[in-house]
Amino acid sequence: MTLNTRPFRSVLYLPASKERALDKARTLPVDAIIFDLEDAVAPEEKVRARETLSAALATGGYGHRARIVRINGFDTEFGAEDAKAVAQMECDAVLLPKVGHPEQIDALAEITGDLPVWAMMETPRGMLNAAQIAAHPKLAGMVMGTNDLARELNARARADRLAMMPGLGLCLLAAKAEGKIVIDGVYNAFKDEDGLRAECKQGRDMGFDGKSLIHPAQIDVANYEFAPSQMEIALARRQIAAFNHAQSEGRGIAVVDGQIVENLHVVTAQGLLAKAQAIEKIAAE
Ligand SMILES: CC(C)(COP(=O)(O)OP(=O)(O)OC[C@H]1O[C@@H](n2cnc3c(N)ncnc32)[C@H](O)[C@@H]1OP(=O)(O)O)[C@@H](O)C(=O)NCCC(=O)NCCSC(=O)C[C@H](O)C(=O)O
């Protein structure tokens, strides 16, 4: 699976201090886990959480799930020690909070070496520098921190996320321009399935790769909404077949359901089928 076909439909935050949750996550149908040392862990628990997490990752059992560790910022007393610890952990990436400029990634990479870096995009400065952050060679993915962004903007929460749109759009453009993964922010009302579904649909329509989640009850909705639908899969197959047929007759354009199909549509269709196949493979595990 490449980064572009590996599914990131559901990305679950898990407080690294919670041993029961660390255990439960080994069986949850999530595509990725953010093991959190930052906001979900109280200051007096931070050191113990680091040790608990290190032991859980060493024990393993997380299977296909991408293991991403969110550390505390370097402006806190915990950040540098977290980074040193993560460099020794059995994980796939380190997630840095409140990234405002690419130099913060340089500072982290001095400690974590070749470990891929993900960035929390959650400050106005981060939004304005999204292009440079996305272009950093160590950066593999971005996660929208819509709670922090709303706080910094002094924005009001609305179902249509009006205040979030400029930031979401800037980060999407930046990530897509560099071929990096970009994950939508959390939906706080974790018992409101309809609200979550509507926000997932919006995020998928915009082009996000998946949704960050705070509770296991949110996983199925995100997995469904961010997966290619059966209709999309069937259409992709028909587009590819029609285009191949058109080419065999010396034409560069096919028509499917009254709409033109050019090479660029075929590339999208192939990507969709590759993602569907990757999801099928996970489901079969
Ligand atoms: C929201 C919660 C505090 C609710 O916890 P709890 O009351 O324990 O929930 P349940 O009793 O319904 O739990 C049922 C079982 O599921 C396990 N569980 C719960 N949450 C998780 C989880 N996140 N990952 C894995 N497993 C989980 C429980 O252990 C129960 O298991 P069992 O007993 O074996 O059946 C809680 O869900 C929670 O703490 N969620 C994470 C909150 C969090 O991480 N917040 C910080 C990230 S959000 C953020 O910071 C975004 C960004 O930075 C921004 O600015 O926007």
Ligand SMILES: [Mg+2]
């Ligand atoms: Mg945050």
